[in-house]
Amino acid sequence: MLRYLRLYRSFLRFSFSRAMEFRVDFFFRVVMDLMFYITQIGFFAVIYGHTRELGGWDFDQTLVFISGFFLVDALHMTLFANNLWMFPFLVNKGDLDYYLLRPVSSLFFVSLREFAANSFLNLLIAMGISAYALWSYPGATPASQVLLYLALIANGAFLYYILQMLFLIPVFWLHSARGLSDVFASFTKYAERPERIYQGYVRRVLVSLLPLCLIASRPAQILFEGPDFWTLVHITSVTALFFLVLLLFWKLAVRSYSSASS
Amino acid sequence: MRARLFLNVFTIEARKLMSYRADFWINTLVGSLANFVLVYILWSAIYLEPGQIVAGYSFDGMVLYYVLAILLGRLVTGSGKPLDVGQEIYEGSLSRYLLFPAPYLSIKYAQRLGMMLPSLIQLAMLLGAYWIFLPRPAEVEFKALAVLQGVVALCMANALYYSITVVLQLAAFWADNVWSLVIMMVFVSRLLGGAMVPLATFPDAWQPLLAALPFRYCFGFPIDTLMGRVPTHEWFFGMGVSLAWFGLMCVLGRAVWSRGMLRYSGVGI
Numbered sequence: 001m002l003r004y005l006r007l008y009r010s011f012l013r014f015s016f017s018r019a020m021e022f023r024v025d026f027f028f029r030v031v032m033d034l035m036f037y038i039t040q041i042g043f044f045a046v047i048y049g050h051t052r053e054l055g056g057w058d059f060d061q062t063l064v065f066i067s068g069f070f071l072v073d074a075l076h077m078t079l080f081a082n083n084l085w086m087f088p089f090l091v092n093k094g095d096l097d098y099y100l101l102r103p104v105s106s107l108f109f110v111s112l113r114e115f116a117a118n119s120f121l122n123l124l125i126a127m128g129i130s131a132y133a134l135w136s137y138p139g140a141t142p143a144s145q146v147l148l149y150l151a152l153i154a155n156g157a158f159l160y161y162i163l164q165m166l167f168l169i170p171v172f173w174l175h176s177a178r179g180l181s182d183v184f185a186s187f188t189k190y191a192e193r194p195e196r197i198y199q200g201y202v203r204r205v206l207v208s209l210l211p212l213c214l215i216a217s218r219p220a221q222i223l224f225e226g227p228d229f230w231t232l233v234h235i236t237s238v239t240a241l242f243f244l245v246l247l248l249f250w251k252l253a254v255r256s257y258s259s260a261s262s
Numbered sequence: 263m264r265a266r267l268f269l270n271v272f273t274i275e276a277r278k279l280m281s282y283r284a285d286f287w288i289n290t291l292v293g294s295l296a297n298f299v300l301v302y303i304l305w306s307a308i309y310l311e312p313g314q315i316v317a318g319y320s321f322d323g324m325v326l327y328y329v330l331a332i333l334l335g336r337l338v339t340g341s342g343k344p345l346d347v348g349q350e351i352y353e354g355s356l357s358r359y360l361l362f363p364a365p366y367l368s369i370k371y372a373q374r375l376g377m378m379l380p381s382l383i384q385l386a387m388l389l390g391a392y393w394i395f396l397p398r399p400a401e402v403e404f405k406a407l408a409v410l411q412g413v414v415a416l417c418m419a420n421a422l423y424y425s426i427t428v429v430l431q432l433a434a435f436w437a438d439n440v441w442s443l444v445i446m447m448v449f450v451s452r453l454l455g456g457a458m459v460p461l462a463t464f465p466d467a468w469q470p471l472l473a474a475l476p477f478r479y480c481f482g483f484p485i486d487t488l489m490g491r492v493p494t495h496e497w498f499f500g501m502g503v504s505l506a507w508f509g510l511m512c513v514l515g516r517a518v519w520s521r522g523m524l525r526y527s528g529v530g531i
Binding site: 028032035038039043046051054178180183186190199202 | 438
């Protein structure tokens with residue numbers, strides 16, 4: 001474990017020095033994510049101009065929910081996004097060889113090699129938006145509930161990473177992950193809307209087979225309505241199960257990897 | 263640029279896109295369907311009463327708006343594929359295009375239209391599916407003139423979106439990476455252009471600003487025209503604004519290109 005922490009510290013040092021070399025890109029990426037936040041809030045502001053509630057939530061609640069999603073997105077962008085973007089190229093060009101030869105877990109190395117220092121600033125901005133949303137939310141939210149909510153948001157970021165990785169791994173067989181990657185991008189929009197707008201089978205799928213509602217929506221629901229033992233068990237067990245599936249899928253994929261011609 | 267050369271580039275690009283058939287169909291069919299189901303569910307949660315009207319759209323009208331926004335949006339943005347102009351400047355691979363017997367930006371536009379050809383086929387199929395399976399809104403009557411005006415507005419939208427994207431990508435002559443600049447434009451244009459939500463749903467105070475910005479003419483304007491929601495005199499006005507923005511982008515693009523070429527070393531960064 002200590003070895004992995006030391007290794008991650010090296011990743012951080014390397015990533016920060018690289019980010020400082022491309023200062024304009026650093027600035028553009030910060031503004032880009034800021035635009036994403038503004039357009040999402042703007043979208044809901046327009047929608048709430050025509051309805052009082054959406055999926056049982058008023059605008060204040062939706063603001064808390066969407067700011068929670070921003071936290072998930074910023075964590076994902078900071079820790080995983082750059083690495084996952086590069087991953088299909090590593091497989092196609094045969095560069096994954098270098099990762100497989102290292103004396104550490106290849107999945108760890110592929111997923112966390114690059115820390116996006118520019119997105120780290122956005123993580124701070126997302127935290128600011130989230131703090132504002134929680135502060136302006138008129139309902140009672142005890143500190144313990146807020147802490148639990150933040151833990152579930154961190155879990156949501158991890159689940160988001162797992163799901164994206166599961167959509168990318170087929171690149172070992174399909175040679176191009178573009179189609180599936182775009183499909184995943186389309187599906188992630190389901191995570192950006194309140195869970196209770198979904199009904200019947202769609203909702204069941206979104207909390208089990210493709211658990212996008214567990215990323216930010218369910219944690220927000222727990223924050224507003226208080227913790228429920230079975231909901232917590234549900235979220236943690238689904239995350240654990242998907243992580244297990246990812247590990248097995250990764251093992252299977254690496255076994256079928258044939259270097260440059262893969 | 264000669265028409266034959268334009269056609270050659272166009273055909274090659276269309277064939278290239280079709281070489282990854284699985285990707286192409288998965289992306290379009292599943293992606294479009296996923297987007298459609300999401301907006302259908304979202305608006306079902308807003309239209310709670312029968313016969314409810316939101317910003318002049320019935321529920322079926324809103325559904326049609328989004329079907330068109332999803333499908334026509336692909337035509338406007340060139341199937342969502344990146345232009346690579348910024349990347350080519352950054353890597354220095356722009357150099358080979360400078361030897362071609364046609365202007366670089368015309369070649370890129372031909373490539374972009376080539377990318378859209380398969381999307382046109384898909385568009386026809388998916389619109390056919392809409393026609394068969396979903397109820398058509400009572401307030402929308404498809405008239406030949408509105409369809410013709412809509413098609414013209416759509417062509418203009420494609421050219422306008424291309425011109426804006428190119429100007430942003432040309433910033434690569436100075437900046438290391440303009441990818442995020444383009445994504446930024448995508449976010450803003452989708453919200454303020456009417457791809458995320460119809461512009462009529464914005465507060466009244468916003469309408470003059472939305473009408474003056476170029477984004478409306480990329481998405482909302484052609485869609486509303488096709489749906490017969492834009493009277494002829496407004497259509498002419500909209501096309502005028504659209505053309506003015508396109509002209510401005512062309513002038514700006516030419517100026518940025520000339521200045522950028524003075525800096526371009528050809529070796530990449």
